[in-house]
Amino acid sequence: MKPDVMKPAVKTPVELVTADYHNPGHAADIVRLLNAYALDPMGGGKSLPASVTAILVSELAKRPYAFTVIAYVDELAVGLINCFEAFSTFAARPLINIHDVVVDAPWRGHGISQKMLDKVQELAIEKGCCKMTLEVLRGNKTAANAYEKFGFNPYSLDPQMGDAVFWQKWL
Secondary structure, eight states: OOOOOOOOOOOSEEEEOOOOTTOHHHHHHHHHHHHHHHHGGTSSOOOOHHHHHHHHHHHHHOOOTEEEEEETTTEEEEEEEEEEEOOOOOOTEEEEEEEEEEGGGGGGGGGHHHHHHHHHHHHHHHHTTTTTEEEEOTTTHHHHHHHHHHHHOOOOOOOOOOOOOOOOOOO
């Protein structure tokens, strides 16, 4: 029988911060949380290469269309969302693509992802965006449920043509 895992209680409010990529504390938090996500089975189960962690935040800082929301509880970074502004040709307006959603394992189940998504939505509305997009692995039912709870749905233009499928080609 598996022992009960104690989840930390969120006794203080979750503080949501739009990261300053030039702030060494924010930079360290981004790298730590993203690496924790990479180590998770839903993130591939492998640590980020040192060559990536060494330049990740400086590369984000070079992109004016990138932003990161970090969730803190008692000054501890417990979650992040990395986002990129893109453009919808069908709406002729910007959109926000949510690229990474991370909640550190001990802090899952406390509504932190919903609070971070609220903040991203607030920023998207301020930017005049028409929508937010993201992708999720079919097997990540917990994340899919959280996204559906927030109002996300599979992408489809015509139900007869089915849902869009996210593809990739490594270069």
